[in-house]
Amino acid sequence: MKAIVLVKDKTAVAGVIEFILLIAMFAIILALIQVFYIPEIMAQDESENMEEISNQFSRLKTMIDIQSKKESEIPLSTRIPFGNKQLPYFVTVPSSGYLSIVDRDITDSYIEINDQYYVDLTDIKYKADNAYFTHQDYIYEGGGVIIKQPEGNPVMWQNPSFNASPMRDQHLDVNNIVMYFDIPVLVCKDHDNFGGGYSSCYITTNYSDELSDSNWNYLPNFSNITIKSDYSIAWFKFINKTFEKDVKQNISFYRGSDFLEIREKGGIPINFYYRKKCIFTRID
Amino acid sequence: MKKRLLFGKTYAVSGVIEALLLIALVAIIISTIQLIYIPDIMEDKEEDHMSEIEKQISYLKSNIDIQTMTKEKVLLSSAITLGNKQLPYFVTMGSTGQVQVNNKSDVGSCRIKTSPAFDSSDLPDFSDDFIIKYDGIPLTSIEYNAYNNYIDNYKYVFEGGAIVAKKPDEEMMVQPSIVVENTTDTKITLYYSLPFFTDFAGRKIESSGFGNPDLTVYIHTNYSLYNSPPRTGISSLQIHTNYIEAWNNSLIGNNGLLLSQYNNDDISITIHDTQEPAYIEISPNNKDIDLVLTVSKIGVQIGPGVVK
Numbered sequence: 001m002k003a004i005v006l007v008k009d010k011t012a013v014a015g016v017i018e019f020i021l022l023i024a025m026f027a028i029i030l031a032l033i034q035v036f037y038i039p040e041i042m043a044q045d046e047s048e049n050m051e052e053i054s055n056q057f058s059r060l061k062t063m064i065d066i067q068s069k070k071e072s073e074i075p076l077s078t079r080i081p082f083g084n085k086q087l088p089y090f091v092t093v094p095s096s097g098y099l100s101i102v103d104r105d106i107t108d109s110y111i112e113i114n115d116q117y118y119v120d121l122t123d124i125k126y127k128a129d130n131a132y133f134t135h136q137d138y139i140y141e142g143g144g145v146i147i148k149q150p151e152g153n154p155v156m157w158q159n160p161s162f163n164a165s166p167m168r169d170q171h172l173d174v175n176n177i178v179m180y181f182d183i184p185v186l187v188c189k190d191h192d193n194f195g196g197g198y199s200s201c202y203i204t205t206n207y208s209d210e211l212s213d214s215n216w217n218y219l220p221n222f223s224n225i226t227i228k229s230d231y232s233i234a235w236f237k238f239i240n241k242t243f244e245k246d247v248k249q250n251i252s253f254y255r256g257s258d259f260l261e262i263r264e265k266g267g268i269p270i271n272f273y274y275r276k277k278c279i280f281t282r283i284d
Numbered sequence: 285m286k287k288r289l290l291f292g293k294t295y296a297v298s299g300v301i302e303a304l305l306l307i308a309l310v311a312i313i314i315s316t317i318q319l320i321y322i323p324d325i326m327e328d329k330e331e332d333h334m335s336e337i338e339k340q341i342s343y344l345k346s347n348i349d350i351q352t353m354t355k356e357k358v359l360l361s362s363a364i365t366l367g368n369k370q371l372p373y374f375v376t377m378g379s380t381g382q383v384q385v386n387n388k389s390d391v392g393s394c395r396i397k398t399s400p401a402f403d404s405s406d407l408p409d410f411s412d413d414f415i416i417k418y419d420g421i422p423l424t425s426i427e428y429n430a431y432n433n434y435i436d437n438y439k440y441v442f443e444g445g446a447i448v449a450k451k452p453d454e455e456m457m458v459q460p461s462i463v464v465e466n467t468t469d470t471k472i473t474l475y476y477s478l479p480f481f482t483d484f485a486g487r488k489i490e491s492s493g494f495g496n497p498d499l500t501v502y503i504h505t506n507y508s509l510y511n512s513p514p515r516t517g518i519s520s521l522q523i524h525t526n527y528i529e530a531w532n533n534s535l536i537g538n539n540g541l542l543l544s545q546y547n548n549d550d551i552s553i554t555i556h557d558t559q560e561p562a563y564i565e566i567s568p569n570n571k572d573i574d575l576v577l578t579v580s581k582i583g584v585q586i587g588p589g590v591v592k
């Protein structure tokens with residue numbers, strides 16, 4: 001059978017074929033960029049956005065610390081970016097974020113001291129909805145900042161104002177331990193306690209002496225403190241890491257999935273001081 | 285007539301055609317990039333720059349809020365990146381910007397007024413600044429103007445303790461340092477921390493040009509002093525401003541500072557826009573208003589030097 005000849009004049013056919021092959025190669029390169037390179041770029045973008053959010057949470061903690069220290073009612077605003085943009089011309093998914101304040105009216109977390117004194121444990125939570133980078137939650141709780149990822153345990157990234165020091169006698173033996181805990185309690189007015197999306201928002205905080213303790217509450221006969229929190233592992237690791245050996249020898253830990261109890265072992269007395277600081281918080 | 289042959293032999297013609305096609309392809313790609321992709325990239329770049337400016341202005345506000353709160357004479361610096369560079373190799377235009385301090389003489393009739401008015405004895409440290417010469421407290425500001433080429437021109441103004449973001453079709457505001465307290469069943473108290481900016485001749489304005497569009501300048505601020513005269517039972521608090529929509533949204537818009545008091549008819553909030561500049565007036569309705577206005581003098585200098 002005779003073959004059908006589509007192009008009778010075969011002059012310059014090689015060039016046209018080469019040109020078509022070049023366009024095909026160009027399409028393949030674009031496809032490879034879309035499939036392999038763009039996700040890398042977007043993951044990098046989202047990682048940078050997470051870094052920015054961690055910096056802003058660190059700043060938020062600093063602001064609240066300053067307000068608590070100075071007991072000033074002047075409001076301070078901290079900008080929180082929510083997500084990042086898509087890349088033009090390529091198929092990408094933008095990331096977003098959600099911010100919520102779990103204030104004293106809605107929290108079910110608390111700190112209980114000597115089974116008698118009760119303080120609400122309140123949170124500011126940022127939940128990142130990333131498309132390429134790992135999901136991360138940032139939680140401001142009890143004066144500390146906790147980072148939580150789907151894999152692994154939550155980590156206390158910025159420490160709260162909870163410290164313990166062994167006091168020594170003239171022979172350098174420990175004769176008592178003092179513990180200090182400054183506990184910020186967040187209060188929302190008019191329930192301005194949720195924000196989210198793709199751009200940014202501001203968290204405005206101001207100290208109020210309305211519900212704050214002006215002086216330290218002193219408990220000379222400390223027996224135990226219970227921290228009821230979804231992030232009890234982060235609190236445990238923080239205390240275990242930062243408390244001195246002489247302190248840890250005189251306390252014992254009991255930890256469940258949502259609580260951490262620190263109990264004195266007996267022997268060396270523990271003097272416990274705590275102070276509530278009321279912080280009015282809103283999302284603008 | 286005999287047909288004239290341009291090429292005596294047709295060998296290697298395919299290579300020439302291929303080269304022509306390739307050149308045409310490259311030219312088409314470059315033109316497409318220049319006409320479609322580059323403007324999009326530049327729009328993105330300018331939007332990113334505006335986000336950066338928003339972030340920098342929010343740091344400036346934080347720094348000034350910290351200074352007014354701590355009342356410490358410690359110099360703080362805030363960076364502002366004025367413009368945006370061009371892209372190399374392609375035909376693009378970089379954006380430029382300008383930052384300036386608007387002092388008591390620059391702001392015209394923009395001011396905070398109260399009734400009854402404050403006098404020299406209320407604000408003794410400011411008597412030279414405004415009490416006698418001006419009617420009310422001048423609403424001094426730090427202003428950034430962006431001159432963009434691919435997106436709309438933006439303006440950020442830090443006035444009265446708030447940040448106003450002005451775009452051609454909207455005005456938004458990061459709320460001022462106002463705290464409302466429902467003191468009793470018949471009274472509310474407004475705590476308002478108002479920064480009052482003073483500048484230094486020759487150090488109050490800085491612009492970027494086409495030679496250095498992405499020039500970064502530092503705004504140095506230093507706390508100087510404050511007066512905080514309490515006023516019980518005011519009959520009005522007026523904010524005379526060029527950004528009336530932003531102030532209105534900030535006070536009684538969604539999540540507004542005084543929205544619940546306004547909705548409960550505790551107070552009245554009225555816009556008077558028949559005069560220039562317009563003003564927004566807060567006055568008592570079912571409840572009396574006490575005002576604790578803390579005016580803090582903040583020295584501002586753009587660029588290096590000693591800020592007093």
